[in-house]
Amino acid sequence: MPVTQDASLRYLPFAGFFFVATAARAVLLSILPLKALSLLGSAQHVSVLFFIVSICGIGVSLGVYSALRRISLHVGFLVCLLMMTASILLLFSNDLWAFSAGMVLHIFGITSMEVILNLYVMQRIPRNQLSKFEPWRMVAAVVALSIGPWLGVYLQSTYADWLPYTVAIAGVILTLIYFRGLGLHRLEIRRTRTASNLIRNIKRFLDQPRLRLAWILTLARSGWWQLFIIYTPIYAVHSGLGELWGSAIVSIGSAWTLTVPFWGWVARRYSLRFLMRTGFLMTSLVTTAVFIFAGSPTIAVALLILAALGATMLDGSGHVLFLRAVRSSERTEMAGVYQTYRDAANLAVPGIFAVLLKFSSLPVVFAGGAAWMMAAAVTSKYIPKRM
Numbered sequence: 001m002p003v004t005q006d007a008s009l010r011y012l013p014f015a016g017f018f019f020v021a022t023a024a025r026a027v028l029l030s031i032l033p034l035k036a037l038s039l040l041g042s043a044q045h046v047s048v049l050f051f052i053v054s055i056c057g058i059g060v061s062l063g064v065y066s067a068l069r070r071i072s073l074h075v076g077f078l079v080c081l082l083m084m085t086a087s088i089l090l091l092f093s094n095d096l097w098a099f100s101a102g103m104v105l106h107i108f109g110i111t112s113m114e115v116i117l118n119l120y121v122m123q124r125i126p127r128n129q130l131s132k133f134e135p136w137r138m139v140a141a142v143v144a145l146s147i148g149p150w151l152g153v154y155l156q157s158t159y160a161d162w163l164p165y166t167v168a169i170a171g172v173i174l175t176l177i178y179f180r181g182l183g184l185h186r187l188e189i190r191r192t193r194t195a196s197n198l199i200r201n202i203k204r205f206l207d208q209p210r211l212r213l214a215w216i217l218t219l220a221r222s223g224w225w226q227l228f229i230i231y232t233p234i235y236a237v238h239s240g241l242g243e244l245w246g247s248a249i250v251s252i253g254s255a256w257t258l259t260v261p262f263w264g265w266v267a268r269r270y271s272l273r274f275l276m277r278t279g280f281l282m283t284s285l286v287t288t289a290v291f292i293f294a295g296s297p298t299i300a301v302a303l304l305i306l307a308a309l310g311a312t313m314l315d316g317s318g319h320v321l322f323l324r325a326v327r328s329s330e331r332t333e334m335a336g337v338y339q340t341y342r343d344a345a346n347l348a349v350p351g352i353f354a355v356l357l358k359f360s361s362l363p364v365v366f367a368g369g370a371a372w373m374m375a376a377a378v379t380s381k382y383i384p385k386r387m
Contacts, residue, residue, distance in 0.1 A: 024171030026148025050350035135264030142257030153247035220376035253308030263316025279313030280377035294363035
């Protein structure tokens, strides 16, 4: 067996950890927008809620990498698990204020954990193995995302309202067990002697064109998935398909990520730039078709699932653009700044649509998503040819 294949297989248990870590939140993925819709009554109000929650969460998330200068990765990881557990308990409440507080903690827990896990990846996986490891990491995470949304709504509608929340807490416990089983609690980041400064780190990030490019393109990809996860269940309810169908569409669309290793191979065979330009272009065109056929739910649903395939092509790149651009001496600081793409997507998508939905009907969200994906397709021409 070739050496590179041995190296790739050696890290599969680590990739599998991302399935367990993602499962804890995946089971609530479709439940949250549907519960927000039941509490608030309209998609426009749901957008406002997600926008406000994201404003609260982004300030907390920006301080994560600075905090990791003062505490160990292990302690940071435990804090993330604690925040996620507290968020699940609050999200179960039917009180709007408690639910909103749970959403803030939920965003904080997820974003902080991704920063920490990216640091573990950069410490544990050699740079020349990242392009092989990232597709497997994406597959592991999105297998959970493929099962979780439908499973959560099914358990809630068929058995008991509290059951998916219990499953989510069980997922948090399993994440801790797997984490210690891999021995990650003994692994620490390499600390630099210079003090961390938020403004300087942001400026340093913005001064590097490849880091800026990685952030912009990942933001576009993350924003489309945010649209898909929040507004697909709402569209299903509004069009008469129902909550269970809405969660099933999210699960089926996410299941395309099982093809991520193939797209990773395409990126290595033909170039990352080719893969990403094709993925952005396809997602944009098909999402435009969803907007056009939104009045015919059966056609729109099929198109949504096809659009998710285009977005999955983008997942084949994982975070390789960032991981190959960042300097080893700046990993902690730049990972913290890079990770704000998730906060920016959480903020921008519901913020933009909160305004648009005040003046237009729900399908306008698909037109908006198609527009920014087309802009990303144009921007991806700046990816270096050798990648």
